[in-house]
Amino acid sequence: MLQPIKAVNLVKAFTTREGGQLLRGRRRVVEALRGVSFEVRKGGVFGLLGPNGAGKTTTIKILSTLLLPDAGDAWVMGYHVVREAAKVREVIGVSLYSDRGFYWKLSGRENLAYFARLYHLDSKYAKERIRYLLKLLDLEEDADRLVEEYSTGMKSKLNIARALLHDPPVLFLDEPTIGLDPNSARKVREVILDLKREGKTVLLTTHNMFEADMVCDRVAIISKGQIVAVGAPSELKAKVAEHKAIEVSLVGYSESIEESLRNTPGVLGVATRLRDPVAGVADLKVVYDSDLSLREALSKLLASNAKVLSVKSVEPTLEEVFVVMTGERLEEG
Amino acid sequence: MRRVRNAFSTLSAVVVKEMKIMSRYPGFLFMVAAIPFMFGGMIMGIGYAVAGPSAFANFAANTGVGNPLLYTTLGGVLMIGSMLLVENTAGIIREEQMMGTFELHYLTPNSTMLLWLFHSLSTSLLTLMIMAVDVAAVLAWQGSLLSPAEWLVAALVTLLGLLPLAGIGLAVAALTVRFKEVWAIANVVSSFIALLSGFYYPLEVFPAAVRLISQALPTSHAAQILRSVMSEGLSAARLQLWERIALMAALGAAYLLLGRALYSRWEDEARSRGELSKY
Numbered sequence: 001m002l003q004p005i006k007a008v009n010l011v012k013a014f015t016t017r018e019g020g021q022l023l024r025g026r027r028r029v030v031e032a033l034r035g036v037s038f039e040v041r042k043g044g045v046f047g048l049l050g051p052n053g054a055g056k057t058t059t060i061k062i063l064s065t066l067l068l069p070d071a072g073d074a075w076v077m078g079y080h081v082v083r084e085a086a087k088v089r090e091v092i093g094v095s096l097y098s099d100r101g102f103y104w105k106l107s108g109r110e111n112l113a114y115f116a117r118l119y120h121l122d123s124k125y126a127k128e129r130i131r132y133l134l135k136l137l138d139l140e141e142d143a144d145r146l147v148e149e150y151s152t153g154m155k156s157k158l159n160i161a162r163a164l165l166h167d168p169p170v171l172f173l174d175e176p177t178i179g180l181d182p183n184s185a186r187k188v189r190e191v192i193l194d195l196k197r198e199g200k201t202v203l204l205t206t207h208n209m210f211e212a213d214m215v216c217d218r219v220a221i222i223s224k225g226q227i228v229a230v231g232a233p234s235e236l237k238a239k240v241a242e243h244k245a246i247e248v249s250l251v252g253y254s255e256s257i258e259e260s261l262r263n264t265p266g267v268l269g270v271a272t273r274l275r276d277p278v279a280g281v282a283d284l285k286v287v288y289d290s291d292l293s294l295r296e297a298l299s300k301l302l303a304s305n306a307k308v309l310s311v312k313s314v315e316p317t318l319e320e321v322f323v324v325m326t327g328e329r330l331e332e333g
Numbered sequence: 334m335r336r337v338r339n340a341f342s343t344l345s346a347v348v349v350k351e352m353k354i355m356s357r358y359p360g361f362l363f364m365v366a367a368i369p370f371m372f373g374g375m376i377m378g379i380g381y382a383v384a385g386p387s388a389f390a391n392f393a394a395n396t397g398v399g400n401p402l403l404y405t406t407l408g409g410v411l412m413i414g415s416m417l418l419v420e421n422t423a424g425i426i427r428e429e430q431m432m433g434t435f436e437l438h439y440l441t442p443n444s445t446m447l448l449w450l451f452h453s454l455s456t457s458l459l460t461l462m463i464m465a466v467d468v469a470a471v472l473a474w475q476g477s478l479l480s481p482a483e484w485l486v487a488a489l490v491t492l493l494g495l496l497p498l499a500g501i502g503l504a505v506a507a508l509t510v511r512f513k514e515v516w517a518i519a520n521v522v523s524s525f526i527a528l529l530s531g532f533y534y535p536l537e538v539f540p541a542a543v544r545l546i547s548q549a550l551p552t553s554h555a556a557q558i559l560r561s562v563m564s565e566g567l568s569a570a571r572l573q574l575w576e577r578i579a580l581m582a583a584l585g586a587a588y589l590l591l592g593r594a595l596y597s598r599w600e601d602e603a604r605s606r607g608e609l610s611k612y
Contacts, residue, residue, distance in 0.1 A: 014607055061607070066436050068605045089440050096610075100433025103350065105357045110350075117346030118441040118448075120339045146357075162437070 002078050004170050004201040005040035005063060010072035012058050012225075032058040034225040035072070040203055040218070045196050047216035048205040049318065051328055055225040056205035057096075060172045063203065064094045076170055093163035094172045098156040098179055104148035108139055108158050111147060112165060119166040126165075133161040136194070138187055153184025160191060171195065173204040177211060189215050209318035219318065223326040236321045243268060243324065245287045245314045246294065252306035253282035260300050261286055266293025269323040280306070287320050343443050344451050351455035365417065365459070369409025369467050376405055376533050396535045398560070406471045407464075407559050408532035411494065414460030415530065415552050416523040418495050422453045422502025423519035426510050436610045445600065446503070446593055453499035457492055464491060468563065483562055486574070490562070493581045494555025498526070500588030507592075507599035511608060531556055551581045551588075 012033040018026050033055045040046040048056045061067035063074055065085040073080065079087040095101075102111045109130060116126035134143045137157040147155065156176060163171060173192070177185040192215045195202055206212055212219050213233045221229045221236070229236055250257075253274065261284070262270045269287040274280075288294050301308055314320075322328065355362060380388040380401075389401055398404045426449070429435035438448055464487070472479065479487070501522060509518045529543065530552035536544050547553045554577045561573075603609045 012607075058607070064440065066439065066604065066609055067607050086442070090442060092440075094437075094440055096436060097433045101437055103354060103432070103434065105354045106350065110353060114346055114350045115437065115441070117342050117349075118438070118443060120342050120442065 002042075003039045003075075004042050004077055005038075005046070005075070005203055007039075007059065007063065007074040008037050008072055010036040010059065010062055010074060011070045012055075012062065012067065013070055031225050033062075033069070033072075036222070036225070036227055037072075038220050038227060038230055040201055042201055043196065043199045044217045045192060045202040045204065045215050047212040047219040048203065048222050049207065049209065049212045049219050049322070050205075050222035051207050054222045056222060057174055058225075059222070060094070060096070060174050060203065060205060063088075064092055064172050065089055066094075091168055092170045092172060093166065093168040094174075095156075095159040095163040095176060096174045097159060098175065098177075099152045100155075101159055101162070102147045102155065105146060107144045107146055108150065108154070108161075109134065109143040111158065112162060115162050116165050121166060129165060129167070130161075133164055137161050137191060151181075151184075153180045153187075156180055156184065157188060157191075160188065164195075169200060171200055171202045173202060175205055175207075177206070177208065185211075209322070213318055221318075221322055221325055223322075223328060228325040229321065233318060236318060240287065240320045240324055243287050243289055243320065244294070245285060245320050245323075246311055247314050248284045248286065248301060248311050249282070249309040250284065250301070250306040251279060251281050251309060252304075253280040253284075254304075254306070257301070257304045257306055258284065260304070261297050264288075264293055264297045264300060266290050267297055269320075269325075271323040271328050285314070285319070285323055287323050339442075340447065343448065344454070347448065347451040348455050348458065351452060351459075355459060365413050366463050366466055368413050369406050369463070372409045372412070372533070373402065373405030377401055396537075398535075400475070403468070403471050403475070403563060404560060405533060406467050407563060408556060410460065410464045410467055411491070411530070411552060411556050411559070412527050412532040413463070414457070414491070414495050415498055415526050417460065418453055418456050418498045419502045419505070419523040419526065420516065420519045421456045422449065422499045423505040423509070423515050423522075425449050425452055425502075426506045427513065427515045430510075430610055433610070439609060446596055449503060449596075450499055450589075453496065453502065457495045460495060461488055461491055472563075479563065486562055487559055490555050490558045490578065490581075493578060493585060494551045497551045497581070497585035497588040500585070500590070500592030501526075503592030503596045504588075507595035510599065511603075526550060526552055529553065549584065551584045554578075554581050554584075 010033050013029050013031045016028050016030055018028055036055065036059055038046070048059060050056050058067065062069050063076060063081055065081050065088050068082060075081065076088045077091045079091070081088050103114070106114065112130045112133070113126065116130060121129065134140045137160060139154060139157055139161065142150065142154060147158070150158065160173065160176060163173070176192070177188050180188065189211060192202055192204065204216070216233060218230065218232055219236060220227045229239070253272065258270055258272055261267055267286060267288045271285045273283045275282060286297055288297060298311070380392060384391050392401055393399050426435060429438065439445055502519065505519050505522055506515055509515045529547040530550050531547065536547050536553060539547065558574060558577055
């Protein structure tokens, strides 16, 4: 059976420049993707879950033909993303930014009308479609306001409406809820679930585990350009179901503390979020497999120079899966 | 047939969008309409300060121009039009990248090269409107009007003179967008075009070598034809008119091909380097 999205061993590296004043500084090669492979089933919502810089956007850009891979292949609705790029563009809708991608001096409706004409939609159909999408995304009342007056949440919803203009069977949504207030984020997630009910295939990127858990049928955890785990959220959580986790808040964090915890027998992963790098205020998530290992980890913490502010037990979520698989935290601080 | 219909749909989308955006910057529209008069007044003022009451007679004796107000207004319209066109076309990739709309255009079923050229056409149409307003004001003030045929030729010549600059603008964009220095280079290029097109003085003031270079600019021909048509009428200008129009069309094709080649090369490389959306 034809999979709407299929990626096989995608590889991509970028050359960046660092420093430099008048001249452009020294070159550095960044490996963005190191052999990414996955498939998305028809009518499914597939989440690429990972922190910033993991390779999520690079993957979406390759699949949407905006970027050429250095190696590997990918197909969307059976069309090859390099050899049949024009065909791929006909069957995809792409939302790349939450607050950009518009003409600020046009209203929301005018922006949509412009892109509808670029997609050569019949004017009567376009008018109806725009009205429907504005209603779907709760933008009806603000449709005739200039985009420069829109909030980030409204722009994000307008971006999704634009991606849906030509009613494509496949949608790529890059961080669709980033920076949104809870109400807007909830609306966007509801729309994604509606699209799924309509039979659309959605690939979204996120570093929000709650979002991935709520809207995705399947999730791929991506870290440093590689997929480290793929499965339904429940399957992934089952992998750590027998594990336990605590979250420790402390002052006086140092890398040696983290290293020491990581080397504790029975500790499966440690991930740190530095809340105040100057004062060394940090939250550490420690995933472990037995009470014995917890005791040893806590004694190491108490013996260190750090001052422990709080310790609490947390339920296993996709974040624990991520910590165990990658040793990193998923969400930004 | 479908491709032609689609191209028209894209063209009308771009023109409508650009006109709507421009109409929301009335200050900008006023500025571009007023600049030809400001520059013309400045140049006539300098002439008067240098040569005193005989300035206009000297100008007429040296250039054969008996109507300096019309001469400088036309020159000013073409200058502002050429600057807008080079800078808008050169800057469009960068601007769209910063707005996040560049990649969105790339995803639509249109040639991006054609899309940017349609944006240039919108700028040319704006210049035509400015010309119509400014020149009509001068002509009406002086009690003379042009025939419909003369307006038509004037519009055609203005388009032919300006549109090829889109090729130069695209070439500048393709060569400089990576270094994010588009506007600096576009300003230098449009200054050279203004210098060498004879918008405010006859090209005969230049040495032969410079005159030869100026002949490679479609704006030089447009400036000469427009002045000839507007001051002497269509019949008097007819002798050199079609020769020059043919030359302008050839120059236009050459510049657009150059722009297309450089732009396509940039786009392919940008797609490989991940720079389509760099900002």
